Amino acid sequence: MTTAIKFENVSKKYKLYSKGGLYLRDRVTHALGRLNPFNHFPRNPEKPTAGTQEPLERDFWALKNISFDIKEGESIGFIGRNGAGKSTILKLLAGVTRPSSGIAAVSGRVAALIEVGAGFHPELTGRENIYLNGSILGMKKAEIDNCFDSIVAFAEIEQFMDTPVKHYSSGMYVRLGFAIAAHTNPDIYLIDEVLAVGDEAFQKKCLGTLAEHIAAGKTMILVSHQLDKIEEVCERCIYLDHGEIRYDGDPIDAIERYRLDVRENRSNSPRSDGMSGEEARIAEVIFRDRNGQRKHGFETGDDLTVEIQYNAMRRLDQPVFGISFRHPSKTDVVLASFNTRAQATALDPIEGKGSIFCRISNLPFLEGKYLVSVVIHDHDLTKTYDYHYIRYELEISGKEAHVHGLIQLSPDWSTELSVGDSLAPMHKRKGAIG
Amino acid sequence: MIGYFRTLFSYRELLYFLVLRETKAKYKQTVLGVAWSVLQPLSLMVVFTVVFSLFARLPSDGVPYALFSYCALLPWQFFAGVLGRGVGSLLSNQVLVQKVYFPREIILFAVVASAVVDFAVGASLFVALLWFYQIPWGWHFFLIFPVFLIQLFFVAGLILILSPLNVFYRDINMVMPLLVQIWMFATPIIYPLSLVPEALRPYYALNPMAGVVDAYRQILLHDAAPDPLTISFAAIIATLTLVGGLLYFKKVEFELADVM
Numbered sequence: 001m002t003t004a005i006k007f008e009n010v011s012k013k014y015k016l017y018s019k020g021g022l023y024l025r026d027r028v029t030h031a032l033g034r035l036n037p038f039n040h041f042p043r044n045p046e047k048p049t050a051g052t053q054e055p056l057e058r059d060f061w062a063l064k065n066i067s068f069d070i071k072e073g074e075s076i077g078f079i080g081r082n083g084a085g086k087s088t089i090l091k092l093l094a095g096v097t098r099p100s101s102g103i104a105a106v107s108g109r110v111a112a113l114i115e116v117g118a119g120f121h122p123e124l125t126g127r128e129n130i131y132l133n134g135s136i137l138g139m140k141k142a143e144i145d146n147c148f149d150s151i152v153a154f155a156e157i158e159q160f161m162d163t164p165v166k167h168y169s170s171g172m173y174v175r176l177g178f179a180i181a182a183h184t185n186p187d188i189y190l191i192d193e194v195l196a197v198g199d200e201a202f203q204k205k206c207l208g209t210l211a212e213h214i215a216a217g218k219t220m221i222l223v224s225h226q227l228d229k230i231e232e233v234c235e236r237c238i239y240l241d242h243g244e245i246r247y248d249g250d251p252i253d254a255i256e257r258y259r260l261d262v263r264e265n266r267s268n269s270p271r272s273d274g275m276s277g278e279e280a281r282i283a284e285v286i287f288r289d290r291n292g293q294r295k296h297g298f299e300t301g302d303d304l305t306v307e308i309q310y311n312a313m314r315r316l317d318q319p320v321f322g323i324s325f326r327h328p329s330k331t332d333v334v335l336a337s338f339n340t341r342a343q344a345t346a347l348d349p350i351e352g353k354g355s356i357f358c359r360i361s362n363l364p365f366l367e368g369k370y371l372v373s374v375v376i377h378d379h380d381l382t383k384t385y386d387y388h389y390i391r392y393e394l395e396i397s398g399k400e401a402h403v404h405g406l407i408q409l410s411p412d413w414s415t416e417l418s419v420g421d422s423l424a425p426m427h428k429r430k431g432a433i434g
Numbered sequence: 435m436i437g438y439f440r441t442l443f444s445y446r447e448l449l450y451f452l453v454l455r456e457t458k459a460k461y462k463q464t465v466l467g468v469a470w471s472v473l474q475p476l477s478l479m480v481v482f483t484v485v486f487s488l489f490a491r492l493p494s495d496g497v498p499y500a501l502f503s504y505c506a507l508l509p510w511q512f513f514a515g516v517l518g519r520g521v522g523s524l525l526s527n528q529v530l531v532q533k534v535y536f537p538r539e540i541i542l543f544a545v546v547a548s549a550v551v552d553f554a555v556g557a558s559l560f561v562a563l564l565w566f567y568q569i570p571w572g573w574h575f576f577l578i579f580p581v582f583l584i585q586l587f588f589v590a591g592l593i594l595i596l597s598p599l600n601v602f603y604r605d606i607n608m609v610m611p612l613l614v615q616i617w618m619f620a621t622p623i624i625y626p627l628s629l630v631p632e633a634l635r636p637y638y639a640l641n642p643m644a645g646v647v648d649a650y651r652q653i654l655l656h657d658a659a660p661d662p663l664t665i666s667f668a669a670i671i672a673t674l675t676l677v678g679g680l681l682y683f684k685k686v687e688f689e690l691a692d693v694m
Binding site: 015096097112119 | 447450451454455458459462463529530531533534536688692
């Protein structure tokens with residue numbers, strides 16, 4: 001197989017402008033400021049005086065010495081946090097920018113599935129936009145003529161061909177955009193997060209089309225935050241971090257590493273903004289069973305005791321400890337969260353090393369992995385001393401095979417409607433009212 | 435060099451669809467549609483005629499003032515229109531510039547070409563005016579094509595320089611309306627070139643638009659050849675602007691996506 005894409009020691013430097021450097025005024029005042037003789041001699045070189053300016057622009061290396069080969073017909077995913085360098089790689093591949101050093105060689109026609117309808121003009125009709133967008137993506141008019149019907153059929157918008165696209169629903173927009181791109185017939189596809197939109201059925205259809213193209217020997221470059229999509233479509237995955245390749249290989253391993261790093265780093269990073277960790281720290285968090293034994297795996301319905309070992313550098317009155325549970329697939333949704341303040345548990349002042357125990361009886365979580373976060377606040381939650389965000393993993397194995405979901409409920413089925421408090425026997429309740 | 439033009443030529447269909455977009459999109463949802471490209475210079479002509487001919491009694495070289503001013507307003511509106519739309523056009527096509535490669539100057543050429551369409555529509559009214567005022571035609575008429583080319587080169591060169599500059603320094607877009615306004619008064623549109631004091635005339639030659647506008651008047655209203663010195667000077671400046679503009683544009687083309 002021949003090489004479709006070759007990156008050799010590619011670096012890309014951007015200039016970051018400090019606030020508003022894009023206005024001439026700033027350039028002028030900056031230049032004038034440098035003329036000011038007092039600015040040249042700060043009294044204390046370590047601590048710049050007030051008159052000294054920050055540099056107007058500084059360098060930012062979006063990619064540092066990146067090398068990789070992509071063979072023809074490979075499907076490869078790029079993952080990494082925002083700012084890791086994914087979009088820079090896409091830009092280099094699309095040919096809209098050039099590396100600051102190194103060689104970025106692409107052979108074959110490249111088509112970028114750009115953001116939904118980026119090449120659309122809202123005032124033009126669907127028909128006109130197909131031609132416009134197609135020619136932007138490098139198609140000849142004759143080519144577009146040939147696959148016009150196929151595009152329209154794929155996008156499922158036959159009746160709306162002569163309607164300005166501004167009247168389209170967002171779903172129609174996405175469908176049309178994808179349909180055009182899927183018909184450009186390039187050698188290399190660049191797909192930037194486009195699969196994040198559209199309904200489930202259409203996403204399936206898109207993935208199916210992509211799979212067909214891969215089978216037909218097209219090279220596919222996918223950038224996405226939807227890790228499951230990467231896992232589904234790609235046979236190889238490159239994990240980027242701060243402009244460097246952290247992992248290049250099997251998608252499952254790459255995603256695993258990425259997830260691990262995200263968890264670790266997220267728990268560290270908040271400390272830098274606001275949380276000094278100077279007053280109190282979470283030293284360790286231990287999961288224990290009902291016998292006090294340290295354990296990692298639990299079963300639904302077990303009793304769990306979370307031990308939070310802390311270290312308070314000074315005396316802290318009424319500290320508040322909190323615990324929350326999240327599911328790894330969607331960490332922005334909190335499954336359960338509680339703290340000592342919400343439960344009106346006033347704690348004694350803490351100082352030095354110590355432990356606090358939280359017992360959760362009858363664990364409601366069903367089989368799966370759960371991410372646990374632990375936090376220490378001050379008495380009115382205005383200050384966070386330490387926060388271990390989704391740093392701990394709780395593994396639950398299910399007892400019941402026929403229950404699905406995340407949480408165990410205790411449902412009662414019957415053919416008669418029962419009302420009121422099902423736990424309290426009827427006669428007792430009547431007595432209570434009477 | 436030839437390779438460059440060949441590449442550019444291979445993108446002609448894209449240019450065509452971008453022009454279509456510019457033109458169609460501009461007049462969609464307007465009641466009068468493309469009539470606006472006549473109405474704009476026409477209404478200015480009426481106002482100018484009332485104010486400057488009727489009130490201020492400006493001379494117009496022996497031609498009806500309406501014709502005199504429309505003859506200059508048409509190329510001027512073309513020039514100002516291209517500057518107005520062209521300077522910001524790279525920024526307004528930001529998403530395309532950042533995601534898909536094609537020679538970026540196509541975006542600018544599309545602006546110019548769509549202005550040519552307006553110019554042609556506006557010119558049809560001018561032809562009617564010429565007929566109405568019974569202005570005789572002569573062989574000099576064909577000189578308007580090279581003059582138009584000078585104007586085209588000049589404005590294309592200008593936006594090739596100004597639109598990337600506007601990506602780097604957004605000030606450009608702020609200063610443009612003001613600049614165009616001042617430039618209009620520095621160009622003999624309202625008044626005839628003959629009204630300009632002799633001492634100032636050489637400076638007028640530095641403004642290619644002055645040469646162009648005066649040439650149009652000589653050719654169309656007087657069936658005469660334009661002043662050879664002024665128009666050649668304008669031609670040189672216009673060509674230099676275009677070449678310089680293209681060179682500059684190709685030099686910074688790949689920095690655009692990085693700063694947007």
